[in-house]
Amino acid sequence: MITATPSIIGDLAVxxxxxxxxxxxxxxxxxxxxxxxxxxxxxxxGPNGAGKTTTIRILxxxxxxxxxxxxxxxxxxxxxxxAVRRLVSLTGQFASVDxxxxxxxxxLLLGRLLGYSRRRARQRAGExxxxxxxxxxxxxxxxxxxxxxxRKLDLAASIIVAPDLLFLDEPTTGLDPxxxxxxxxxxxxxxxxxxxxxLTTQYLDEADKLxxxxxxxxxxxxxxxxxxxxxxxxxxSAGLRIRLLDPADRNRARxxxxxxxxxxxxxxxxxxxxxxxxxxxxxxxxxxIAARALARLAGAGIGVSDFAxxxxxxxxxxxxxxxxxxAQAQPGQAQPGQAEPAPAQEAAR
Amino acid sequence: xxxxxxxxxxxxxxxVAASLAFAWRSLLKLKHxxxxxxxxxxxxxxxxxxxxxxxxxxxxxxxxxxxQFLLPxxxxxxxxxxxxYSGVTLNADLATGAFDRFRSLPVWRPAPILGALIGxxxxxxxxGAIVIGLGLAMGYRPAGGxxxxxxxxxxxxxxxxxxxxxxxxxxxxxRSPSAVMSAGFVILFPITFVSNVFTDPATMPGWLRGVxxxxxxxHLVTATRALxxxxxxxxxxxxxxxxxGALITVFAxxxxxxxxxx
Ligand SMILES: Nc1ncnc2c1ncn2[C@@H]1O[C@H](COP(=O)(O)OP(=O)(O)OP(=O)(O)O)[C@@H](O)[C@H]1O
Ligand SMILES: [Mg+2]
Numbered sequence: 302m303i304t305a306t307p308s309i310i311g312d313l314a315v316x317x318x319x320x321x322x323x324x325x326x327x328x329x330x331x332x333x334x335x336x337x338x339x340x341x342x343x344x345x346x347g348p349n350g351a352g353k354t355t356t357i358r359i360l361x362x363x364x365x366x367x368x369x370x371x372x373x374x375x376x377x378x379x380x381x382x383x384a385v386r387r388l389v390s391l392t393g394q395f396a397s398v399d400x401x402x403x404x405x406x407x408x409l410l411l412g413r414l415l416g417y418s419r420r421r422a423r424q425r426a427g428e429x430x431x432x433x434x435x436x437x438x439x440x441x442x443x444x445x446x447x448x449x450x451x452r453k454l455d456l457a458a459s460i461i462v463a464p465d466l467l468f469l470d471e472p473t474t475g476l477d478p479x480x481x482x483x484x485x486x487x488x489x490x491x492x493x494x495x496x497x498x499x500l501t502t503q504y505l506d507e508a509d510k511l512x513x514x515x516x517x518x519x520x521x522x523x524x525x526x527x528x529x530x531x532x533x534x535x536x537x538s539a540g541l542r543i544r545l546l547d548p549a550d551r552n553r554a555r556x557x558x559x560x561x562x563x564x565x566x567x568x569x570x571x572x573x574x575x576x577x578x579x580x581x582x583x584x585x586x587x588x589x590i591a592a593r594a595l596a597r598l599a600g601a602g603i604g605v606s607d608f609a610x611x612x613x614x615x616x617x618x619x620x621x622x623x624x625x626x627x628a629q630a631q632p633g634q635a636q637p638g639q640a641e642p643a644p645a646q647e648a649a650r
Numbered sequence: 651x652x653x654x655x656x657x658x659x660x661x662x663x664x665x666v667a668a669s670l671a672f673a674w675r676s677l678l679k680l681k682h683x684x685x686x687x688x689x690x691x692x693x694x695x696x697x698x699x700x701x702x703x704x705x706x707x708x709x710x711x712x713x714x715x716x717x718q719f720l721l722p723x724x725x726x727x728x729x730x731x732x733x734x735y736s737g738v739t740l741n742a743d744l745a746t747g748a749f750d751r752f753r754s755l756p757v758w759r760p761a762p763i764l765g766a767l768i769g770x771x772x773x774x775x776x777x778g779a780i781v782i783g784l785g786l787a788m789g790y791r792p793a794g795g796x797x798x799x800x801x802x803x804x805x806x807x808x809x810x811x812x813x814x815x816x817x818x819x820x821x822x823x824x825r826s827p828s829a830v831m832s833a834g835f836v837i838l839f840p841i842t843f844v845s846n847v848f849t850d851p852a853t854m855p856g857w858l859r860g861v862x863x864x865x866x867x868x869h870l871v872t873a874t875r876a877l878x879x880x881x882x883x884x885x886x887x888x889x890x891x892x893x894x895g896a897l898i899t900v901f902a903x904x905x906x907x908x909x910x911x912x
Contacts, residue, residue: 365911386756393751394747398747399679410671414668415663428654
């Protein structure tokens with residue numbers, strides 16, 4: 302996992318500077334700055350219409366930016382588009398396989414275009430169909446495959462020749478949990494083989510499970526970027542759970558814990574108190590604040606059987622930064638106290 | 651799962667190989683979706699039968715006599731009308747995610763368009779073969795023999811492929827397949843009907859006759875008739891060839907320009 306921000310241009314798979322793309326009055330991409338290191342999964346997270354697809358299409362040389370610049374694997378996407386196309390591969394948001402052709406024909410066509418001989422293209426198609434569990438569907442028209450199978454075929458088509466950088470635009474939207482898990486496994490394998498993956502998603506758990514670094518974009522701008530840990534330390538609130546030895550102490554304990562930095566409440570379990578500690582505050586890191594609260598309990602002679610301090614979920618960070626719910630979040634998950642958007646964090650780069 | 655990646659990187663297909671691969675794609679699509687051929691078969695059949703039996707007696711006194719005059723014109727007409735579908739299909743194709751992938755491949759960018767056009771030429775040949783086959787069955791006898799018929803078909807298909815570029819340009823410029831279809835036919839109907847396909851322009855009022863005489867479609871039909879009758883002269887054949895050249899010169903670069911901009 303990469304923690305230091307790489308400074309050498311050659312180390313970056315993607316580097317954009319003030320990227321802009323407008324469609325009429327819509328500023329779909331409005332000054333996006335990204336620095337994506339090689340050799341990892343980079344997640345771009347954002348609500349509907351945030352500009353994720355537009356950004357990816359610019360990086361894959363399918364759209365010309367109206368402003369700013371972008372380099373992909375060291376090549377400018379406008380001036381050296383051909384060089385970029387040699388190194389990248391795109392799995393679009395909407396199935397980018399030919400629905401009329403069979404699964405195998407799709408792979409054969411791309412294999413031929415990528416320069417394989419007829420025989421090698423056939424071999425490679427067979428190899429990929431087997432690896433993705435699609436052998437039995439080889440002769441089915443892509444239009445007749447299930448959504449999950451078509452997504453797999455799409456991914457297979459993207460790695461006929463292993464790209465240095467693979468764009469995956471919402472690869473698991475609409476898939477059942479089993480197929481999503483299977484696709485994540487495949488993505489991990491592809492990364493282990495040395496491909497950098499740029500993935501967009503509306504699912505926080507997907508970004509959390511798959512991506513080493515994440516950028517959150519909204520209204521065409523990067524509003525936060527960093528490792529999962531950095532993001533979780535930038536917004537939202539940490540959760541503290543304390544189990545008391547004696548449930549009878551709960552009321553007293555709750556009053557001792559609650560203060561300006563901590564919102565404490567009771568849990569259904571009569572011995573447990575939960576507290577939310579906003580991560581962004583002067584009084585110190587959530588850990589320090591929690592330690593002081595526990596010290597107050599000890600000072601009052603209230604016994605604690607155990608406690609746990611968790612980072613905010615990515616869900617909360619997202620909510621705090623964009624003020625809207627990500628695709629999959631259930632209404633009940635949000636904490637009422639966090640509903641007002643925090644000031645945007647320009648943690649990018 | 652192991653080794654799903656291969657770290658070999660063959661040199662991508664060149665412009666010719668890539669175009670041929672896309673032509674193969676067109677063939678595969680025909681194989682899987684043969685309904686696509688509906689118009690390519692329907693237009694020639696309907697036009698040949700309809701005009702021969704509907705106008706034959708009225709215009710020329712006898713069906714047989716009119717067929718001798720009409721059939722080369724029907725050949726040109728049917729194939730030229732079918733060309734509109736090049737633009738329609740391309741427009742529909744562009745909207746699919748598959749085209750996004752093609753455009754992000756390291757191959758010559760216009761290859762998907764050229765490949766589709768190669769596939770379309772196959773359809774034009776099919777449309778032409780249907781008209782000729784039906785004509786022969788109905789009693790048409792070309793004085794120019796097989797060589798005349800082949801030369802005429804070749805000329806018509808060549809002209810049609812050149813005209814396709816105009817519809818491909820429309821296919822790139824307009825929003826929906828149906829917009830391309832209506833624009834295409836609105837442009838084509840006057841061009842094809844104000845010509846010498848059905849009647850001798852001598853019977854037309856003066857100004858219409860002037861339009862008909864200048865119409866490239868009339869020149870194509872004249873050359874087709876002459877080739878099938880075995881009486882073609884060089885200028886007769888050169889006129890439609892020049893028109894084809896002009897169409898390509900204008901619309902092929904325009905297509906590439908629009909496509910790069912997309
Ligand atoms: N070709 C286009 N013409 C006009 N507007 C467009 C076009 N493509 C995108 N937009 C607009 O640009 C904005 C960003 O769109 P984009 O597709 O990049 O969002 P996204 O983050 O991928 O959203 P989603 O999660 O729904 O896929 C939207 O407001 C969209 O309506
Ligand atoms: Mg999108």
